[in-house]
Amino acid sequence: MPxxxxxxxxxxxxxxxPAAEKFYSQVxxxxxxxxxxxxxxxxxxxxxVLLIFYAPKTLKDKTTPHGAKGPGHLAxxxxxxxxxxxxxxxxxxxxxxxxxxxxxxxxxRSIYFRDPSGNLxxxxxxxxxxxxx
Amino acid sequence: MPxxxxxxxxxxxxxxxPAAEKFYSQVxxxxxxxxxxxxxxxxxxxxxVLLIFYAPKTLKDKTTPHGAKGPGHLAxxxxxxxxxxxxxxxxxxxxxxxxxxxxxxxxxRSIYFRDPSGNLxxxxxxxxxxxxx
Numbered sequence: 001m002p003x004x005x006x007x008x009x010x011x012x013x014x015x016x017x018p019a020a021e022k023f024y025s026q027v028x029x030x031x032x033x034x035x036x037x038x039x040x041x042x043x044x045x046x047x048x049v050l051l052i053f054y055a056p057k058t059l060k061d062k063t064t065p066h067g068a069k070g071p072g073h074l075a076x077x078x079x080x081x082x083x084x085x086x087x088x089x090x091x092x093x094x095x096x097x098x099x100x101x102x103x104x105x106x107x108x109r110s111i112y113f114r115d116p117s118g119n120l121x122x123x124x125x126x127x128x129x130x131x132x133x
Numbered sequence: 134m135p136x137x138x139x140x141x142x143x144x145x146x147x148x149x150x151p152a153a154e155k156f157y158s159q160v161x162x163x164x165x166x167x168x169x170x171x172x173x174x175x176x177x178x179x180x181x182v183l184l185i186f187y188a189p190k191t192l193k194d195k196t197t198p199h200g201a202k203g204p205g206h207l208a209x210x211x212x213x214x215x216x217x218x219x220x221x222x223x224x225x226x227x228x229x230x231x232x233x234x235x236x237x238x239x240x241x242r243s244i245y246f247r248d249p250s251g252n253l254x255x256x257x258x259x260x261x262x263x264x265x266x
Contacts, residue, residue, distance in 0.1 A: 001162050007178050008255075011205060028137060030137065049262055051206070069202050070201040071198070073186075076138070124142075
């Protein structure tokens with residue numbers, strides 16, 4: 001059977017696009033890839049693409065409606081070196097870290113925080129899943 | 134400022150975990166990475182990780198509750214060769230292709246279909262975003 005190679009696009013839904021743009025562009029520093037006022041913001045995350053939609057709009061799409069309500073989740077991967085920097089950087093930018101998890105080995109760590117719409121975001125160090133496999 | 138390297142985990146929420154397991158394991162052929170009855174199914178998608186949650190459960194998480202309702206979205210990337218095979222394979226497995234989009238250049242194509250919970254899934258050929266950049 002044919003193979004699914006990787007995940008090309010990950011989607012989150014937000015309550016307010018301008019607030020999301022400020023957060024994802026300015027606080028998280030992601031480069032904007034595309035934007036449609038009142039509908040979406042698309043970002044590069046390294047090789048990956050993050051789609052941020054306004055669900056009341058995308059639920060009205062004719063052929064392929066979609067749109068979720070409530071806090072979604074995704075995890076970003078960062079280098080071991082950047083992990084510590086992110087902790088300081090988020091705190092400095094008044095983004096509350098709601099939890100830090102130290103996984104089975106001390107070098108595998110995650111911090112959790114929320115975007116302005118309440119989506120649960122995670123920043124994790126490389127290798128977490130390989131070790132559980 | 135520190136960098137976000139890539140997206141490590143992408144999440145979808147489903148109404149029924151056994152139906153989702155049948156679909157993602159058997160129809161899409163993804164290898165299961167972890168499973169917690171009544172809460173989640175985690176899958177490998179090549180280098181990436183897809184988290185499938187039952188929101189009524191994860192919304193009760195103590196420190197990091199999350200969980201969305203309504204049709205979410207993600208896109209899988211496949212090779213040019215596998216793209217045609219997926220179209221045939223999904224139809225053969227009674228998964229309805231709701232739309233096919235031919236992007237600006239004919240070699241960039243997407244098909245859209247739904248999982249048993251109504252999440253809008255996409256299978257796309259490589260290079261779509263690079264060409265729009």
